[in-house]
Amino acid sequence: MNYEIFGGSFPAVTIFMDNGESIYTQAGGLAWMSDSIEMETNVKGGLLAGFKRMLTGDSLFIADYTATKDGQEITLSASLPGTILPMTIDADHQYIAQKGAFLGATQGVQVEMATTNSFWAGLFGGEGFFLQHLGGEGIVFVEMDGSVKEIELKEGQTIKVDSGNVAMFEDKVQYNIESIKGFKNVLFGGEGLFLTTLTGPGKVWLQTMTAKDLAGRLIPFLPEPTTTTINTGD
16 A cells, blocks of 8 residues: 655645555544545444543544545545654554544554553643554554654663653653752743653654644634624613
């Protein structure tokens, strides 16, 4: 199965499928497709699996797309300005991703709920208690916010990251939090009380923007809500 990622900062991916090939996405992931692709919406894995997906930022329902002829195309688009990465999943390459990172995948890929390994990491780590575990076997497309930097950590090497800028990491990487030291740093540093720590060995993917930061920058420019007074003629 071949694919093409395009669109620069507003990315999309076109996947080329022959007869019988199939992918799945969360509900609403489709941008456009050829006319010889069949769509089937279902609760993949049952209701419990669907509710777990919702906790990780995805939808209850999954849409399967299957080509009924050779030479078909389907395009999936990112929900925010950012980056789409294709990842090959197998027994040695499985990943933990931020909420809502999953865009689409071949049928052998399993998107499951992963939980943080400590209460404090879930509370203050910037991603909440639930993340996405990408396992199984196949190709998965993940979306990340802004530009992305891939870093390979050596055994015991640790990187400290501002909350929310962790997009994805190999499942063998240790994920935790660390408090910022120093009263002035906490009060005036603008980074809050905690940083996320990632410890190798393994690869991590960091994003330059977060959805929360983008929303915060846009809110001051949004029009104020207006109210309408109805004259009842009294």
